[in-house]
Each structure stands twice: as C-alpha cells, then as structure tokens.
Amino acid sequence: MPSRGIVRVLAGPAQLGRAAADHFLARAITAEERGERFSVALAGGSTPRALYTLLADETGPYRARVPWSRVHLFQSDERHVPPDHADSNYRMASEAMLAPLLSSHLLPEENIHRIEAENPDAAAAATAYERGIREWFGLTGRRLPRFDLVLLGMGDDGHTASLFPDSKALFEDRHLVVATRIEKLHSMRITVTFPLINHAASVVIMVSGRGKATTLRALVEPGSENQRFPVELVEPIDGELLWLLDREAASLL
Numbered sequence: 052m053p054s055r056g057i058v059r060v061l062a063g064p065a066q067l068g069r070a071a072a073d074h075f076l077a078r079a080i081t082a083e084e085r086g087e088r089f090s091v092a093l094a095g096g097s098t099p100r101a102l103y104t105l106l107a108d109e110t111g112p113y114r115a116r117v118p119w120s121r122v123h124l125f126q127s128d129e130r131h132v133p134p135d136h137a138d139s140n141y142r143m144a145s146e147a148m149l150a151p152l153l154s155s156h157l158l159p160e161e162n163i164h165r166i167e168a169e170n171p172d173a174a175a176a177a178t179a180y181e182r183g184i185r186e187w188f189g190l191t192g193r194r195l196p197r198f199d200l201v202l203l204g205m206g207d208d209g210h211t212a213s214l215f216p217d218s219k220a221l222f223e224d225r226h227l228v229v230a231t232r233i234e235k236l237h238s239m240r241i242t243v244t245f246p247l248i249n250h251a252a253s254v255v256i257m258v259s260g261r262g263k264a265t266t267l268r269a270l271v272e273p274g275s276e277n278q279r280f281p282v283e284l285v286e287p288i289d290g291e292l293l294w295l296l297d298r299e300a301a302s303l304l
C-alpha cells in the first residue's frame with residue numbers, strides 16, 4: 052500500500068460501509084460550511100453498495116444530514132453497457148442510492164453526472180464525459196479538476212476503477228477519462244485516469260472480502276515495490292488517502 056495512506060480495518064462489510072459513510076458525511080458538511088459544492092466520483096463494483104444504501108436510508112443517520120443540493124455525483128468508471136444493464140455501475144448506484152434520493156426530491160437530477168456508456172462508441176463516451184467534467188469544474192487548458200472525494204475499490208488483481216494491470220491507461224497523463232479494452236474480460240470500460248484521481252482532495256479505497264487478502268499482503272511485502280499493482284499508483288499529490296479494509300481482506304496483513 053502507498054506509504055502515505057491511512058489504513059483502517061473494520062470488522063466487516065457493514066462496518067466498512069459505515070466508516071465510508073462517516074467520511075462522506077464529514078467531507079460533505081465541510082463543503083457546506085465553506086458554502087461550496089461537493090464533488091464525488093462514485094466507485095463501481097459491489098463493495099460500495101453498502102455505503103450507497105446507508106447514505107440513502109431514510110431511517111439511517113446520514114440521509115437527513117447530507118447537504119444533497121450541494122452534492123454532485125460523478126462516476127469513477129463504468130462498464131461499456133447501457134445504464135439499465137445488470138453489469139452497469141450506474142444501475143447499482145441508482146438502485147442503492149440515486150433513485151431513492153431522486154424520488155424523495157433530496158437530490159436534484161442535474162447533480163448526477165453519469166457516464167453515457169450506452170454510446171456504442173466507448174471512446175466518444177469517454178471524451179464526452181471528460182468534456183462534462185472540465186465544464187463542471189470550469190477548467191481551461193490542461194488544468195486538472197480537484198474532486199472533493201474519489202471513491203475506489205480494488206480488484207483481486209490490484210486494479211482500481213477500470214485501470215487494470217498491463218493497460219496503457221495506467222500511464223495516461225493527458226486525458227482525465229479514457230475508454231480501455233480489458234482483454235481478460237473481453238469488454239470495454241470507461242474510466243477516470245490517475246491525473247484525475249491523484250489531484251483529488253480525498254481518495255477512499257474500499258476493500259472487502261477474503262479474495263482481496265493475498266493482493267493486499269503483496270502490496271506490503273518487502274520488495275513489493277517492484278511488482279506494481281495499479282492501485283499502488285493511487286497517490287494523491289495534495290490530498291488524503293484512506294484505505295478502508297474489512298477483517299477478511301486484511302486477514303493476511
């Protein structure tokens with residue numbers, strides 16, 4: 052794991068979700084106190100579902116306290132499928148959080164910034180998404196956006212977002228968002244790149260389950276500096292990095 056990150060080990064997936072929700076709420080309230088918008092890039096996969104469900108739970112301690120009108124939700128990555136597809140990260144986030152918040156009129160629709168992965172041309176979808184990010188942040192030239200919070204997961208091969216081992220996307224230093232083919236999955240993905248991730252104010256990597264334990268141990272083993280996993284390239288330049296692990300994922304550390 053990058054030496055500068057803070058690592059917290061939680062009892063299980065539910066406790067990991069609560070720790071992530073606490074972090075989300077604290078950062079959102081800080082933005083509100085500053086009179087600012089709160090920009091978040093949502094992680095995909097299955098781990099974040101617990102977090103998203105907690106944030107939208109009307110009986111829970113978060114939904115009523117998050118200043119949703121200030122919260123702008125982007126995506127860290129997306130599979131190259133329509134938003135109603137079973138594999139869609141947007142669909143997962145919508146079912147767990149976005150739909151309940153929209154139907155309760157807490158979250159304005161214009162605060163959701165979805166990757167339009169239904170576009171048959173994945174590269175065009177990536178270009179359009181990058182254009183939208185630049186416009187939202189009011190960026191000119193090659194200035195980088197500073198997301199308040201980037202949420203990520205980690206695959207058992209050490210990928211994060213859709214930045215997979217041996218991908219040239221790992222070394223993308225111009226574009227904020229790229230389309231990338233994942234050979235082993237026989238599929239295209241659309242993903243943010245490290246310039247965007249590492250310019251964020253806060254990055255949280257959520258890792259749950261025994262299946263991730265071997266990779267997490269490999270990240271910290273002596274001499275591991277030579278075997279670079281994509282997730283090790285997450286090193287916010289002027290921001291905080293928080294690893295939230297559950298006991299199963301951390302079982303070999």
Ligand code: 6PG
Pocket residue numbers: 094095096097098099127128129130140203204205206207210211212213
């Ligand atoms: C995706 C995610 C990916 C995910 C990891 C972990 O689109 O799948 O962006 O990076 O975070 O694969 O996935 P799980 O949370 O399902 O273990």
